[in-house]
Amino acid sequence: MDSSVHLDNVVMNFGDFTAVQKTDLKIESGEFFSFLGPSGCGKTTILNMISGFLDPSEGDVRIGGKAMRGVPANKRPTSMIFQNLALFPLMTVAENIEFGLEVRGVSKAERKKTSDRLLELVALDGSGTKQVSELSGGQKQRIAIARALAVEPQVLLLDEPLSALDLKLRQHMRTELKEIQRKTGITFIYITHDQGEALTMSDRVGVMSAGKLQQVADPITLYREPKTEFVASFVGENNAIAGSVEGVEGNNVTVNCAGLGLLTGRGIGAITKGQQANLFIRPELIRVGQAADAGCDVRFEANITEINFEGSYLTLNTQIGAQNIAVQIGAEQYTADLVAGAKVKLGFISQDAVVIARGENV
């Protein structure tokens, strides 16, 4: 079955405010797609347009090729998991799961069969007669998933459903969600401001900012090849080093950075000489001490201002002139001379850095 979702040049205006700028995006059938962005970036509006709680001001949403304009929320082949789950507190667990089937006039025996099967899928067999209030946070989460799956949607919409859970449970639910998606083959559209969630679960991620879809790519591409300044700084940790472009040579762009001199990185998008630009280098791609000497074509010395031990890795906050640079090294690379106040040799490979012109696509 075709359960692709096509945002066909949709625009959403609320009065003078444009919540979602013109967006054209096709989410493939059976894909796990995430919209990632800070709150207020328009990602929830997109979810509301797909689920039918809002009709776009322009354009249309197509699900499985069918135009959805004018189709009310209760007639769309979508099912949503809400941020606060929105389980019905006055119904039992089974009644919650069966609600969508009850609406469709499915017989009681048939409904029971489905809810038993789904309770088993989410590993809560035998909880059907419980009240919602008797469940723990993680259990409620699973019931919400079961309730949404009961109606056999073509598209499952997830509105930051994990944000209320504690870290361990959240990580566990990530794998579980991915597993359920694999088993059911339903298109998952996931909304989150948590890049960890988006990167670990998704086939593709769409990064949004201020109503605009900044970049759509698979997680690795998104991380390695950010197309805009926003993506470079929002997805993962990144050091932004400002400067003016000194020279452009094919793909390589040399930037003159205050205090650091000339740095080279891969240019992204249109960049011309003399432009203001940011050079982005990931903290974990910066090497320290001897490793910096070995393979790096960019080298400099910085002062350590702070050192944070995070378990499997360490972060060094360093300073060179007015520029702060964060460095991440594996715990095994720690040496006793890495202390606050000490000087440290740093280096990176210029191909690991990206240069993006400033003020574009912000």
Next chain:
Amino acid sequence: MFSQLKARFGGGMALGILAMIALWLLVLVILPQFLMVDYSFRPNLLPKEVGGPKDTYSLINYETLFGNQIHLAIFAKTIWSSVLVTLLTLLVSYPLAFYLAKVATPRQAALCILLLIIPFWINEILRTFSWYIILAYKGPLNALLLALGFIDRPIRFLSGDTGVMIGMVYAYILFMIFPIYNAIESLDMNQIKAARNLGAGWIRTHYRVIIPHAKPGIATGCIMTFMLAAGSYAVPALLGSPGSRWFTQIIYNWFFEGGNWNQGAAYAFLLLIICIGFIALVMRVFKVGLGDIAR
């Protein structure tokens, strides 16, 4: 409570406040009620016989009602009509309360609530009289209905119970709207969205999700409306006809026209007891607890 008050206002003031509350409760609320209960069990005697050998407690005043077919019929009709008034008020109020709580923007809701409240700045008798004018045989409502062609001759709203019903629904609508509005307002919008998302149409969303949540509010509104309707005097007196007498009018007659306070007190207490019993029954049927209502 005293220590809290004392901490806030000092000993003398706290004592004064408590004394006033006690005075109000005991002298102005409880004592008169007890006096009436006492009256209702005693015979109606000439002033000089009060306290004499004839002044004994008995149930005779209560028995009077059960021996009087007309009074019994009016009693039953009062209860039944109050039920109807309650249902009609609920029917009118629920959609309005839902609109105010979940559909209207804050501005629209504020405007609506203001418009609902303004008429209640006017004295109840005046408001009821204005309905008397509206519902008159040659009044504006009949004129409008005739002009629109819905009817071909005027309706006698003011004979029979129609006028009383309309007047009461109007008089008690706020007592129904506000508790329901409060209850629906506290419902998470995502509950409604979830029901819609799972395929529920509007009717099912209401009876499966919104109404169960609003049940305590609905119960509170219904109880208030029912009690007010059953105990109403002004509306049936002004908008009713001799054929649509309310039980309160009979109580009034015992007191002020029959001069028999003892009989009137007994009737009044019977009305109160039956009403309370009726409410308890309805609450049990709809599985609403007292705690739900106080929530």
